[in-house]
Amino acid sequence: PGTMRGLADRRDFLFGVAVASTDLLDPTASKILQENFNLLVAENIMKLQYLRPSPTLWNWRPVDDLVNFAKEQRMKLRGHTFLWHNQNPPFINRLGRNDRDQAITILEETITGVLTRYKGVFYEYDVCNEVIDDEGRFRENSPWYRAIGPEYIDMAFHTARKADPNVKLILNDYNNEYKGTIKGDAFYELVKSMVERGVPIDGVGFQLHLMAEHPLNEEALRANIQRFRELGLSVSFTEVDVRIKLPVTPEKEAAQKATYESLLRIALEEDVSCFVMWGYTDANSWIPGSFPGYGSAHIFDEKLTPKPVYFAMQEIL
Numbered sequence: 001p002g003t004m005r006g007l008a009d010r011r012d013f014l015f016g017v018a019v020a021s022t023d024l025l026d027p028t029a030s031k032i033l034q035e036n037f038n039l040l041v042a043e044n045i046m047k048l049q050y051l052r053p054s055p056t057l058w059n060w061r062p063v064d065d066l067v068n069f070a071k072e073q074r075m076k077l078r079g080h081t082f083l084w085h086n087q088n089p090p091f092i093n094r095l096g097r098n099d100r101d102q103a104i105t106i107l108e109e110t111i112t113g114v115l116t117r118y119k120g121v122f123y124e125y126d127v128c129n130e131v132i133d134d135e136g137r138f139r140e141n142s143p144w145y146r147a148i149g150p151e152y153i154d155m156a157f158h159t160a161r162k163a164d165p166n167v168k169l170i171l172n173d174y175n176n177e178y179k180g181t182i183k184g185d186a187f188y189e190l191v192k193s194m195v196e197r198g199v200p201i202d203g204v205g206f207q208l209h210l211m212a213e214h215p216l217n218e219e220a221l222r223a224n225i226q227r228f229r230e231l232g233l234s235v236s237f238t239e240v241d242v243r244i245k246l247p248v249t250p251e252k253e254a255a256q257k258a259t260y261e262s263l264l265r266i267a268l269e270e271d272v273s274c275f276v277m278w279g280y281t282d283a284n285s286w287i288p289g290s291f292p293g294y295g296s297a298h299i300f301d302e303k304l305t306p307k308p309v310y311f312a313m314q315e316i317l
């Protein structure tokens, strides 16, 4: 049926993956990237902990390498991410209630710095990540919230728009994919109010870190996509993986396959703007470290062999 990338290109569909810098250097990994994806996102190197480890230090080199690789391979790029509560450098983690002005300066310098250097490079950017907590309230354990208050979100989008008028500005989160859930609805209400206030947001990201044991609620997902589209926004699937509670059994693998298939079908049918997987191989996966007892979440196994789910997705594409 042709390579996954060829299929995606043919229907003008952005099919992407999160990568580490080592993927670009390793010949086997880089071949897999070239044959399968037309969109890349940095798994870690653009997070502020790495990109701006101290106020005066900018770690551009690894990002430049990624940008050059993508250019050579004619791939698009997503940016991930400016304002998040995790993976920040100490000078940002330290920000407290009395540091509002300083925090605003750091916010503006960081966003403007990146989008000026990489003007026109990123197709879209996760301006803020995971701003809503599991109860549907603003996440309070974020240095940005602590120092600035909830306005930090609007500020970030305005700053980004000013720095690059063309990059699509995205609000990204997890557990926000279903209409009719506490977090899904709170996320929607926040985005709706941003649109109504004239904040320059172009789209939303559903991370979609899913579990094979929970069947996908297709109806609630489609309804959610549709209500964001009605606001005039795009929807991206930004960090797809479907983890399995170990040990892996044929039944669980079948359930995982069904979830990946439905997600891809929905993405194509609902005109989702990109489908990005948070890693392609179990050989190098964030899942076992972050969800003990879970694994086998990706479409290539530990030996970099494509699994049945890979071929099933190829059929759909």
Ligand code: XIL
Pocket (backbone or CB within 6 Å): 043, 044, 129, 207, 239, 286
């Ligand atoms: C994860 C990376 O995959 C890990 O390597 C890192 O140690 C922690 O962060 N939501 C996000 C991603 O938005 O940035 C996270 O990535 C996974 C959850």
